[in-house]
Amino acid sequence: xxxxxxxxxxxxxxxxxxxxxxxxxxxxxxxxxxxxxxxxxxxxxxxxxxxxxxxxxxxxxxxxxxxxxxxxxxxxxxxxxxxxxxxxxxxxxxxxxxxxxxxxxxxxxxxxxxxxxxxxxxxxxxxxxxxxxxxxxxxxxxxxxxxxxxxxxxxxxxxxxxxxxxxxxxxxxxxxxxxxxxxxxxxxxxxxxxxxxxxxxxxxxxxxxxxxxxxxxxxxxxxxxxxxxxxxxxxxxxxxxxxxxxxxxxxxxxxxxxxxxxxxxxxxxxxxxxxxxxxxxxxxxxxxxxxxxxxxxxxxx
Amino acid sequence: xxxxxxxxxxxxxxxxxxxxxxxxxxxxxxxxxxxxxxxxxxxxxxxxxxxxxxxxxxxxxxxxxxxxxxxxxxxxxxxxxxxxxxxxxxxxxxxxxxxxxxxxxxxxxxxxxxxxxxxxxxxxxxxxxxxxxxxxxxxxxxxxxxxxxxxxxxxxxxxxxxxxxxxxxxxxxxxxxxxxxxxxxxxxxxxxxxxxxxxxxxxxxxxxxxxxxxxxxxxxxxxxxxxxxxxxxxxxxxxxxxxxxxxxxxxxxxxxxxxxxxxxxxxxxxxxxxxxxxxxxxxxxxxxxxx
Numbered sequence: 001x002x003x004x005x006x007x008x009x010x011x012x013x014x015x016x017x018x019x020x021x022x023x024x025x026x027x028x029x030x031x032x033x034x035x036x037x038x039x040x041x042x043x044x045x046x047x048x049x050x051x052x053x054x055x056x057x058x059x060x061x062x063x064x065x066x067x068x069x070x071x072x073x074x075x076x077x078x079x080x081x082x083x084x085x086x087x088x089x090x091x092x093x094x095x096x097x098x099x100x101x102x103x104x105x106x107x108x109x110x111x112x113x114x115x116x117x118x119x120x121x122x123x124x125x126x127x128x129x130x131x132x133x134x135x136x137x138x139x140x141x142x143x144x145x146x147x148x149x150x151x152x153x154x155x156x157x158x159x160x161x162x163x164x165x166x167x168x169x170x171x172x173x174x175x176x177x178x179x180x181x182x183x184x185x186x187x188x189x190x191x192x193x194x195x196x197x198x199x200x201x202x203x204x205x206x207x208x209x210x211x212x213x214x215x216x217x218x219x220x221x222x223x224x225x226x227x228x229x230x231x232x233x234x235x236x237x238x239x240x241x242x243x244x245x246x247x248x249x250x251x252x253x254x255x256x257x258x259x260x261x262x263x264x265x266x267x268x269x270x271x272x273x274x275x276x277x278x279x280x281x282x283x284x285x286x287x288x289x290x291x292x293x294x295x296x297x298x299x300x301x
Numbered sequence: 302x303x304x305x306x307x308x309x310x311x312x313x314x315x316x317x318x319x320x321x322x323x324x325x326x327x328x329x330x331x332x333x334x335x336x337x338x339x340x341x342x343x344x345x346x347x348x349x350x351x352x353x354x355x356x357x358x359x360x361x362x363x364x365x366x367x368x369x370x371x372x373x374x375x376x377x378x379x380x381x382x383x384x385x386x387x388x389x390x391x392x393x394x395x396x397x398x399x400x401x402x403x404x405x406x407x408x409x410x411x412x413x414x415x416x417x418x419x420x421x422x423x424x425x426x427x428x429x430x431x432x433x434x435x436x437x438x439x440x441x442x443x444x445x446x447x448x449x450x451x452x453x454x455x456x457x458x459x460x461x462x463x464x465x466x467x468x469x470x471x472x473x474x475x476x477x478x479x480x481x482x483x484x485x486x487x488x489x490x491x492x493x494x495x496x497x498x499x500x501x502x503x504x505x506x507x508x509x510x511x512x513x514x515x516x517x518x519x520x521x522x523x524x525x526x527x528x529x530x531x532x533x534x535x536x537x538x539x540x541x542x543x544x545x546x547x548x549x550x551x552x553x554x555x556x557x558x559x560x561x562x563x564x565x566x567x568x569x570x571x572x573x574x575x576x577x578x579x580x581x582x583x584x585x586x587x588x589x590x591x592x
Contacts, residue, residue, distance in 0.1 A: 134319070143566070143571075172325070284405070290411075
């Protein structure tokens, strides 16, 4: 009775506010779309500028639509003009980034899965502290490790190489991957593992037969997170590599800053799009997992 | 032997991660700390020299400008990101059509690197061909927008680009927080006659305290570390008007052969981050143990 009364009065209230709030709805949509245009504006400008000729750029404004779809600047950004020395273009650096990202993501994800597994299913005395010890690595400002890292890479003979960058990105990815896997495996019932242990299953068998098959979501989250972080890194790339071994973000920055000839904004924008497109595609295809990584990497400590 | 191996296998598997982090994080930070107390120039020297580098650092005009810029940037970055993030989260929470599309648009900058977005913003803010020209062509003939090359205003261009990149992230955090509140609470408040505004202002936002805390920590962390965006947008210029600690550190270390000084500046950054992060980790851990 009481319940009925409440729901009906609630419904009435909602009915009333429905008409009253029509103006509010319009305002809501107006603000949301206004912000959406603020967020989309740079992407629009990038795409449009990359399709114009320099002549059109000088005549029109940021917003003017190109007269024709002209992909010349994309070709120049990707493959150069073919005049040899001094001709910088992104293709080789794009492959550098791929060669750096794939192993670094693989190793850091694998190590993170293992440590996350031990920290939750083979608990030992003081494991909380070990977790905290690893976790703090998520937050250190990398400036505090740049100098010794440069010396270490030099001593190992892998400074200014892709292998060096793979090492750096693997190591500094471990705190994040551990965090992801640890928080995921915490919610897997430990009884499963205990039962398997009684049946005589060993450490690795339990991991590969019980945990790995149910790990797909967290592997996706981790791989996407690591891929985005490493692909977008500039600090390590610019500090530990130069010239031919540079990853794409460093190459993009050098290309944009080079003041050798007349500034070609259309080529700059095409280069920026090429450097941004892999992570953008991943985001559009797997946004759900991307956001999960962002929020769990941040919210949970 | 085999038994021992079996018993300690978990710890052996943990060892690489602990060893790598111990060496590459803690060991390296300690090394940097030690070097900050030496008079190292081009190469590290190992005789202790006391607090000389720190005295030099805080007497350096460039460092003081860096710190000043960092404070201005952090304050504005925090305020705008959190205000915009909350507004978008609350508005999106009103059963909006095409919510998925809008959310995707608000958050996509997080998928791009600061170099990519810095390049784009540099072009948009270009004083001759960018926004300024757009307004002049629209008929505002005296419109000027030269912040990028204006010593006084250049720091605000970094705020504009930084907020653009990170506001969507705050939105995602708050939206997740708002969605986790039980519908019953909102219904009950509405039955008691509370308007939508009151529901959010008096009930929901106060419940979001942990989300505020998290956003604060993450944003401060991003801003102390900000480096890429400045390199791509202004290179610390015009002059040194937009330099920041992270830029100061790398320049001192790798361009000016001031290894000791750069180590001291790195340690100042480290301490600033630790001052924010350690209370955060402590409270998170306590919350987890309380559960």
